Amino acid sequence: MRTAGQSRLSLASVALGVVLLVAGSYWGLARAPPEIFMGDVQRIMYVHVPTAWNAMLALVFAFVCALMFLFTNDWKWDNRLEAAIEMGVVLSILLCTQGAIWAKPTWGVWWDWDPRLTTTAVQVFAFGGILALRAFAADPMKRAVWSAVACIVAFADVPIVYFSVKWWNSLHQAQSTPDTVSSAFHWPLRINAIGILFLWTGLVALRARLGALRLRGELAPPDGGPPLVTR
């Protein structure tokens, strides 16, 4: 059973990610000293920055899947694309929420038109829209091609959005960047980043498996015969 082994591997990856996240968060919350200016609020960074890195990584993976699907027409890339976009949207929503929670004690407002926060919000809608498009496209082949095309266009758009917002908002830039984090603070950051990485790759693999099962159901003839596409 190849597939059973694969899902066991994905589950193991998820479990490893959870263990690393618990360890990194314990380090960041209980053992790391409070930061000089930000105090204890800085501890949010130990989960916020890893989420940001991984959200970007998930969307880069989605972009790669989109290209691979258009070049190979292999369904497995469509399943991965769907999984990666969903993961990227979930991580981006999480990122916005963490950003708002961090902004309140530091900037005094929940939301600031900071280029990163704003771009993440735009990203949620751009890639969330692709999930909506998938939900409303009935033909599996068209759905796959369209979401690959939309994913490439949206991915190319993200840097333009970032720079235009940065330019637009250059009058009151009040960013506190993670570059100010001193080296003593790096370890919880790294452990959490690797933890989230294992967590999302495992989840994306499971989600792609789910997509493959659904697709097989869709492509199968109604009389319960063998599926039309075996890949």
Added chain:
Amino acid sequence: MNALVAALRKDLLLQWRGRAQAVAIFAFGAATLLLFSFAVGPDSRALRQHAAGFLWLGLLLASTLSLAESFDLEVEEQALEGLLLLPASPRALYYGKALANWALLALLGVALFPVMVVLYDASTPQLAGLLGIVLLGTAGLSAPGTLYAAMTAQTRSRQTLLPLLLFPLVVPVLLASVQATSLLILGDPMGQARSWATLLFLFDVIHWSLGGLLFGQVVED
């Protein structure tokens, strides 16, 4: 090239035949401009301050109507399948459609401008600069809009999907066009309008190339 000219002629002819539709879309845009002023209140200074934003929001909302319309015709009688049988590349079909949509949107922008001037007392002496911004901004709406309209026209609930996909994508267009138009209306001591125009131009180059590259994938089976 011939195929592109033929496709453009076809789409311009379609829009000319459907000019009642264009008038209706203009009326829609003008009505949104009127509504924005009700949302702000009769504060002429604030209205003038935000005139450019209202103009571009009105144009953006109206554009989703005209973009969706441009592909409904092709999908209804399965005209698109017929067109793909012709010995013309889908790229020519895309650029013909996108250019025709651009022309219509630019015309809409030019037509909505006097409405804005009358309602918000927001005129500018630099009409040529404004025309340039309208052309660059509507080109940025038309290229991704045409690509996405080709997809959403073939789905259920296309009325919702097109704006949902298009709005996040054209955030840079909205930002840059509003800033540039605002600078032209309210005065531009630092000469920043030109840099916003450059940003718009870059956006246009990227999306017009991407659209041409990817459209073939969207319509072909």
Added chain:
Amino acid sequence: MRGVIEGGWEFVIAAYAVTAAVLGLYASSILLRLRTERQRAMKQVP
């Protein structure tokens, strides 16, 4: 420059709780959906 931000633990806890909740809910939704889909597939192809 303002001084050290005092306290703020409620924000820290909220951020970690939200993260745990979102990731946990998404993970369990995938596992649940996968189980239903597997059962359906088993029923379809005996």
